[in-house]
Amino acid sequence: QKEVEQNSGPLSVPEGAIASLNCTYSDRGSQSFFWYRQYSGKSPELIMSIYSNGDKEDGRFTAQLNKASQYVSLLIRDSQPSDSATYLCAVNNNNDMRFGAGTRLTVKP
Amino acid sequence: DAMVIQNPRYQVTQFGKPVTLSCSQTLNHNVMYWYQQKSSQAPKLLFHYYDKDFNNEADTPDNFQSRRPNTSFCFLDIRSPGLGDAAMYLCATSRSPGMGANEQFFGPGTRLTVL
Numbered sequence: 001q002k003e004v005e006q007n008s009g010p011l012s013v014p015e016g017a018i019a020s021l022n023c024t025y026s027d028r029g030s031q032s033f034f035w036y037r038q039y040s041g042k043s044p045e046l047i048m049s050i051y052s053n054g055d056k057e058d059g060r061f062t063a064q065l066n067k068a069s070q071y072v073s074l075l076i077r078d079s080q081p082s083d084s085a086t087y088l089c090a091v092n093n094n095n096d097m098r099f100g101a102g103t104r105l106t107v108k109p
Numbered sequence: 110d111a112m113v114i115q116n117p118r119y120q121v122t123q124f125g126k127p128v129t130l131s132c133s134q135t136l137n138h139n140v141m142y143w144y145q146q147k148s149s150q151a152p153k154l155l156f157h158y159y160d161k162d163f164n165n166e167a168d169t170p171d172n173f174q175s176r177r178p179n180t181s182f183c184f185l186d187i188r189s190p191g192l193g194d195a196a197m198y199l200c201a202t203s204r205s206p207g208m209g210a211n212e213q214f215f216g217p218g219t220r221l222t223v224l
Contacts, residue, residue, distance in 0.1 A: 004151070032211060043199055043215040044152065088151065092211055095140065095159070095203075099151040 004091050006100035014108050019076040021103050023089030026070065033065055034090040035074045037083075038102065044088055048074060079107040112136070113216035115200050121222045122190050130185040130219045132200030141183040142213065143175060144199040152199055158183060159205075187221075195223045 003026040013019045021035075032051050036044035050056045050063040050072070062075040072091070076083055086102040113134045122128040132141065140159050144152035156165045158177040172194070174186040187194055197220050201213040 008149070034212065036215075041220075043197075043218040046212055046214065049212055090213075095157075095211055097142075097154065097211070097213060101149065101151045 004089055004098045004100040006087075006089050006103045008101060009104040010106050011103055012106045012108060013079050015079060015081060017079050017107075019079045019083065019105055019107070021074040021076075021087050021089075021105065023072045023074075023091075023100055024070055025072070025089075025091045025098070027091065027093050027098070028067075028070065030067075030070075030091045030093045032092040033063070033072045034092070035061075035063060035072075036088040036090060036099075038086045038088055040086075076105075079105075081107050081109050083107050113200060113202055113214055115198075115216035115219050117219060118217060119220050119222075121224065122187075123224050124192065125189045128187050128190055128221070130187075130198050130200075130221070132183045132185070132216055133181050134200075134202045134216075135181070136202055136214065137180065138202035138214075139180075139205045140203045140211075141177060142201040142203075143173075143183070143185045144201065145194075146197045146199055146218075155185070190221070190223045192223050195221055197221075 035048040038044045048063040056063045060077045064073045088102045089100040142157040143155045146152040155169045177183045197218045200216040203213045
Protein backbone atom coordinates (compact mmCIF):
# COMPACT_ATOMS: atom_id res chain seq x y z
CA GLN A 1 0.00 0.00 0.00
CA LYS A 2 1.48 3.31 -1.07
CA GLU A 3 0.91 5.74 1.77
CA VAL A 4 1.32 9.44 2.32
CA GLU A 5 1.13 10.38 5.97
CA GLN A 6 0.50 13.77 7.48
CA ASN A 7 -0.32 14.94 10.96
CA SER A 8 -3.98 15.95 10.76
CA GLY A 9 -3.54 18.82 13.20
CA PRO A 10 -4.93 21.25 13.85
CA LEU A 11 -1.67 23.14 13.89
CA SER A 12 -2.09 26.55 15.43
CA VAL A 13 0.50 29.32 15.10
CA PRO A 14 0.38 33.05 15.88
CA GLU A 15 0.43 35.58 13.07
CA GLY A 16 3.98 36.28 11.94
CA ALA A 17 5.36 32.94 13.12
CA ILE A 18 6.79 30.11 11.03
CA ALA A 19 4.43 27.22 10.35
CA SER A 20 6.08 23.86 9.72
CA LEU A 21 4.15 21.11 7.99
CA ASN A 22 5.50 17.60 7.56
CA CYS A 23 4.80 14.63 5.33
CA THR A 24 6.24 11.13 4.99
CA TYR A 25 5.68 8.71 2.16
CA SER A 26 6.23 5.01 1.66
CA ASP A 27 6.89 4.65 -2.09
CA ARG A 28 10.65 4.90 -2.59
CA GLY A 29 10.14 5.23 -6.34
CA SER A 30 8.36 8.55 -5.96
CA GLN A 31 9.74 11.18 -8.27
CA SER A 32 7.87 14.40 -7.68
CA PHE A 33 6.33 16.03 -4.65
CA PHE A 34 3.73 18.72 -4.24
CA TRP A 35 2.03 20.85 -1.64
CA TYR A 36 -1.54 21.94 -2.17
CA ARG A 37 -3.55 24.40 -0.12
CA GLN A 38 -7.25 23.71 0.31
CA TYR A 39 -9.63 26.18 1.87
CA SER A 40 -12.78 24.77 3.43
CA GLY A 41 -15.29 23.80 0.75
CA LYS A 42 -12.87 24.65 -2.07
CA SER A 43 -10.65 22.59 -4.36
CA PRO A 44 -6.91 22.07 -3.85
CA GLU A 45 -4.60 24.78 -5.16
CA LEU A 46 -1.00 23.97 -6.07
CA ILE A 47 1.46 26.10 -4.10
CA MET A 48 4.79 24.26 -4.36
CA SER A 49 6.42 21.47 -6.31
CA ILE A 50 9.82 19.92 -5.62
CA TYR A 51 11.70 17.23 -7.49
CA SER A 52 15.21 16.98 -6.02
CA ASN A 53 16.68 16.78 -2.54
CA GLY A 54 17.15 20.04 -0.70
CA ASP A 55 15.21 23.23 -0.31
CA LYS A 56 13.09 25.19 -2.77
CA GLU A 57 11.91 28.66 -1.87
CA ASP A 58 9.03 30.64 -3.35
CA GLY A 59 8.15 33.82 -1.52
CA ARG A 60 7.11 32.95 2.04
CA PHE A 61 7.03 29.23 1.24
CA THR A 62 9.94 26.78 1.41
CA ALA A 63 9.61 23.13 0.48
CA GLN A 64 12.19 20.66 1.74
CA LEU A 65 12.76 17.17 0.36
CA ASN A 66 14.82 14.32 1.77
CA LYS A 67 14.37 11.23 -0.40
CA ALA A 68 16.60 9.06 1.79
CA SER A 69 14.30 9.71 4.75
CA GLN A 70 11.17 9.76 2.54
CA TYR A 71 10.25 13.09 4.04
CA VAL A 72 8.82 16.31 2.62
CA SER A 73 8.10 19.46 4.53
CA LEU A 74 6.63 22.90 3.93
CA LEU A 75 7.65 25.98 5.88
CA ILE A 76 5.49 29.09 5.80
CA ARG A 77 7.29 32.19 7.05
CA ASP A 78 5.50 35.25 8.41
CA SER A 79 2.25 33.29 8.64
CA GLN A 80 -0.90 35.26 7.93
CA PRO A 81 -4.52 34.54 8.93
CA SER A 82 -5.20 34.05 5.21
CA ASP A 83 -2.85 31.04 5.33
CA SER A 84 -5.39 29.23 7.50
CA ALA A 85 -6.36 26.19 5.43
CA THR A 86 -5.70 22.48 5.05
CA TYR A 87 -2.38 21.66 3.40
CA LEU A 88 -2.24 18.48 1.33
CA CYS A 89 1.00 16.70 0.57
CA ALA A 90 1.00 14.82 -2.73
CA VAL A 91 3.56 12.34 -4.01
CA ASN A 92 3.82 11.17 -7.59
CA ASN A 93 5.40 8.10 -9.17
CA ASN A 94 4.97 7.81 -12.93
CA ASN A 95 1.62 9.58 -13.00
CA ASP A 96 0.33 7.73 -9.93
CA MET A 97 -0.38 10.64 -7.57
CA ARG A 98 -1.14 9.90 -3.92
CA PHE A 99 -2.44 12.50 -1.50
CA GLY A 100 -2.19 12.75 2.23
CA ALA A 101 -5.30 13.60 4.21
CA GLY A 102 -3.90 17.02 4.98
CA THR A 103 -2.84 19.10 7.96
CA ARG A 104 -5.23 21.81 9.11
CA LEU A 105 -3.38 25.04 9.85
CA THR A 106 -4.86 27.90 11.84
CA VAL A 107 -3.02 31.22 12.02
CA LYS A 108 -4.29 33.32 14.91
CA PRO A 109 -4.21 37.13 14.61
CA ASP B 110 -7.12 32.64 -18.45
CA ALA B 111 -6.42 28.95 -18.97
CA MET B 112 -8.44 26.97 -16.51
CA VAL B 113 -10.34 23.86 -15.44
CA ILE B 114 -14.11 24.29 -15.26
CA GLN B 115 -16.61 22.01 -13.56
CA ASN B 116 -20.36 22.03 -13.88
CA PRO B 117 -22.51 22.10 -11.96
CA ARG B 118 -20.86 23.39 -8.79
CA TYR B 119 -23.59 21.83 -6.68
CA GLN B 120 -25.67 18.81 -7.64
CA VAL B 121 -28.53 17.27 -5.69
CA THR B 122 -29.83 13.91 -6.79
CA GLN B 123 -32.06 11.20 -5.42
CA PHE B 124 -30.91 7.80 -4.31
CA GLY B 125 -30.51 5.65 -7.42
CA LYS B 126 -31.09 8.46 -9.94
CA PRO B 127 -28.25 8.68 -12.50
CA VAL B 128 -26.19 11.85 -12.50
CA THR B 129 -23.50 13.25 -14.80
CA LEU B 130 -20.82 15.70 -13.77
CA SER B 131 -18.80 17.56 -16.37
CA CYS B 132 -15.31 18.97 -16.60
CA SER B 133 -13.72 21.07 -19.30
CA GLN B 134 -10.23 22.52 -19.65
CA THR B 135 -8.56 25.19 -21.72
CA LEU B 136 -5.04 24.11 -20.71
CA ASN B 137 -4.76 21.61 -23.57
CA HIS B 138 -3.45 19.03 -21.11
CA ASN B 139 -3.23 15.39 -22.16
CA VAL B 140 -4.27 13.89 -18.85
CA MET B 141 -7.59 14.37 -17.04
CA TYR B 142 -8.43 12.91 -13.64
CA TRP B 143 -11.51 12.40 -11.51
CA TYR B 144 -11.16 12.37 -7.73
CA GLN B 145 -13.68 11.84 -4.95
CA GLN B 146 -13.06 13.71 -1.73
CA LYS B 147 -15.04 13.25 1.46
CA SER B 148 -14.81 15.53 4.46
CA SER B 149 -11.37 15.56 6.14
CA GLN B 150 -10.09 12.87 3.78
CA ALA B 151 -7.52 12.79 1.03
CA PRO B 152 -8.75 13.06 -2.54
CA LYS B 153 -9.25 9.53 -3.85
CA LEU B 154 -8.45 8.91 -7.49
CA LEU B 155 -11.30 7.21 -9.35
CA PHE B 156 -9.80 7.09 -12.86
CA HIS B 157 -7.86 9.09 -15.37
CA TYR B 158 -7.52 9.50 -19.12
CA TYR B 159 -4.17 9.85 -20.82
CA ASP B 160 -5.41 11.21 -24.14
CA LYS B 161 -8.03 8.60 -25.07
CA ASP B 162 -6.56 5.84 -22.92
CA PHE B 163 -8.77 5.14 -19.92
CA ASN B 164 -7.15 4.04 -16.64
CA ASN B 165 -9.45 2.80 -13.92
CA GLU B 166 -8.32 2.46 -10.30
CA ALA B 167 -8.74 -1.10 -9.06
CA ASP B 168 -11.05 -0.12 -6.20
CA THR B 169 -13.31 2.25 -8.15
CA PRO B 170 -16.86 0.86 -8.00
CA ASP B 171 -18.54 -0.14 -11.28
CA ASN B 172 -21.20 2.43 -10.43
CA PHE B 173 -18.73 5.11 -11.61
CA GLN B 174 -18.06 5.53 -15.32
CA SER B 175 -16.29 8.15 -17.35
CA ARG B 176 -16.21 9.50 -20.90
CA ARG B 177 -13.75 11.74 -22.66
CA PRO B 178 -15.18 12.70 -26.06
CA ASN B 179 -12.33 15.10 -26.87
CA THR B 180 -9.24 16.71 -25.34
CA SER B 181 -11.21 19.46 -23.63
CA PHE B 182 -14.07 17.58 -21.99
CA CYS B 183 -14.42 14.74 -19.53
CA PHE B 184 -17.57 13.43 -17.83
CA LEU B 185 -18.20 11.45 -14.67
CA ASP B 186 -21.34 9.30 -14.71
CA ILE B 187 -22.70 7.84 -11.50
CA ARG B 188 -25.22 5.25 -12.59
CA SER B 189 -27.04 4.63 -9.32
CA PRO B 190 -25.89 7.03 -6.61
CA GLY B 191 -25.99 5.79 -3.06
CA LEU B 192 -25.86 7.80 0.13
CA GLY B 193 -22.18 6.91 0.42
CA ASP B 194 -21.43 8.65 -2.87
CA ALA B 195 -22.18 12.08 -1.43
CA ALA B 196 -18.86 13.91 -1.69
CA MET B 197 -16.92 16.59 -3.51
CA TYR B 198 -15.91 15.43 -6.98
CA LEU B 199 -12.75 17.02 -8.28
CA CYS B 200 -11.52 17.13 -11.85
CA ALA B 201 -7.82 17.74 -12.44
CA THR B 202 -5.55 17.95 -15.45
CA SER B 203 -1.85 17.59 -16.15
CA ARG B 204 0.48 17.50 -19.12
CA SER B 205 1.99 14.22 -20.20
CA PRO B 206 3.79 12.34 -17.45
CA GLY B 207 7.42 13.12 -16.91
CA MET B 208 9.69 14.90 -14.52
CA GLY B 209 8.46 18.39 -13.89
CA ALA B 210 5.48 17.95 -16.16
CA ASN B 211 2.95 16.19 -13.98
CA GLU B 212 1.70 18.97 -11.75
CA GLN B 213 -2.05 18.57 -11.44
CA PHE B 214 -4.39 21.54 -11.63
CA PHE B 215 -7.84 21.23 -10.12
CA GLY B 216 -11.19 22.58 -11.08
CA PRO B 217 -13.44 24.11 -8.42
CA GLY B 218 -15.21 20.81 -7.76
CA THR B 219 -18.82 19.63 -7.76
CA ARG B 220 -20.47 19.04 -4.39
CA LEU B 221 -22.84 16.08 -4.77
CA THR B 222 -25.70 15.55 -2.33
CA VAL B 223 -27.72 12.32 -2.45
CA LEU B 224 -31.17 12.41 -0.86
